[in-house]
Structures are given as structure tokens and as C-alpha cells.
Amino acid sequence: MASPMPASRFLAALRGEGLSVVEVGDWRRHNRNHKGPWGPVHGVMIHHTVTRGTAKTVRICRDGHASLPGPLCHGVIAKDGTVHLVGYGRANHAGAGDDDVLRAVIAEQHLPPDNEATSDGNRHFYGFECENLGDGKDPWPKVQLEAIAKAAAAVCRVHGWTQRSVIGHREWQPGKVDPRGFTMASMRERIAERLR
Numbered sequence: 001m002a003s004p005m006p007a008s009r010f011l012a013a014l015r016g017e018g019l020s021v022v023e024v025g026d027w028r029r030h031n032r033n034h035k036g037p038w039g040p041v042h043g044v045m046i047h048h049t050v051t052r053g054t055a056k057t058v059r060i061c062r063d064g065h066a067s068l069p070g071p072l073c074h075g076v077i078a079k080d081g082t083v084h085l086v087g088y089g090r091a092n093h094a095g096a097g098d099d100d101v102l103r104a105v106i107a108e109q110h111l112p113p114d115n116e117a118t119s120d121g122n123r124h125f126y127g128f129e130c131e132n133l134g135d136g137k138d139p140w141p142k143v144q145l146e147a148i149a150k151a152a153a154a155v156c157r158v159h160g161w162t163q164r165s166v167i168g169h170r171e172w173q174p175g176k177v178d179p180r181g182f183t184m185a186s187m188r189e190r191i192a193e194r195l196r
Contacts, residue, residue: 002159007088009158019147024085025086027085039123042165044152047128074093076131079132080141081143095173097117098119098173099116108164117173128148130144134177135180149191156191163191
């Protein structure tokens with residue numbers, strides 16, 4: 001069981017991996033902790049935003065919307081590879097997902113199909129929202145894919161996790177398709193290469 005790293009360590013880990021990081025407002029204290037605990041943490045979850053434009057994307061991920069209050073992740077990874085930190089603590093990004101998947105992530109084993117939504121993912125995962133329309137046509141620039149791998153590797157490095165602790169939202173919650181436009185298998189290969 002891993003406790004979430006302090007916000008200052010999270011920031012240092014991202015920058016230490018070579019990422020350009022923008023701190024948005026009082027991100028260190030912006031969270032949903034009043035709705036339940038954050039931790040123990042077991043992995044990193046990758047999403048796409050279904051938005052266009054970095055400023056708009058960051059604003060939505062920080063503030064949320066009428067049906068889902070923010071923050072909607074911990075960091076937003078823009079098309080140019082910049083990571084915008086919008087919250088720290090419990091965030092509305094993962095929702096309920098498959099407890100068999102959670103057990104596989106904890107054990108760093110092959111993921112089973114996600115066929116139920118019984119475990120609280122907001123409690124157990126760091127979340128990165130990645131700027132993309134999610135239509136399978138919007139391109140994923142190389143610099144953005146590299147930034148996703150760096151961000152995930154940074155968190156894994158701190159906790160001593162492998163790439164198997166990184167999953168896509170679609171691998172966690174039935175009915176989700178994100179991230180769409182690249183495979184999580186290919187992303188885990190990138191992360192493994194960085195960790196080597």
C-alpha cells in the first residue's frame with residue numbers, strides 16, 4: 001500500500017523527468033477530499049479530454065462542469081507536451097471501476113476485462129487528462145505522447161512501480177473509450193523504456 005506523495009514531491013518528480021510544468025492557481029489544495037479519502041494509491045490513469053484548445057481544456061479540468069465538479073484530474077497534458085497541474089488529492093477522474101482490474105494493477109499483472117464498476121478509482125489513481133478530441137482522428141503529437149510517458153514514469157519512479165501500474169480509463173470502467181488514438185500497450189512500452 002502506497003500513500004500519495006506530497007504535492008511538492010509530485011511537482012519535483014515531473015520536472016525531474018524533464019517535463020515543462022505549469023502550476024494553475026492553488027492546485028496543491030484543490031481537491032475533492034471532503035467526498036472521501038485519497039489513497040492508498042496504486043497506479044496512474046490516462047484519459048483524453050474530448051476538448052480542443054489548451055486554455056479551455058485546462059479550465060474545464062480544473063473547474064469541472066455542472067454535472068461533475070473539478071478537479072477532473074491532477075494534471076492536464078497539452079498538445080505541446082506541457083503538464084498543467086490543476087489539482088492534488090482526490091479528483092473526479094476515474095469513477096467506479098472493476099475491482100479485478102484494481103487487484104491486477106496492485107499485483108502488476110496482466111489486466112482482465114473490465115466488466116463491473118464496484119471500486120472507487122478516484123481514491124486509488126493519479127489521473128492525467130490529455131488534450132484530444134477522442135474521435136480517433138485528432139492527432140497525438142509525438143511530444144504529447146512522450147509527455148504522457150514521462151508523467152506516468154515520474155509517478156512510477158517515486159512509488160517503485162513498473163509500467164503495469166499505468167492504465168487507460170477504458171481498461172478500468174466499462175463503457176469508457178479513452179484514451180482513443182493510441183494503444184495502452186504501446187504507451188506502457190514507452191513508459192517501460194523510460195524506466196529502464
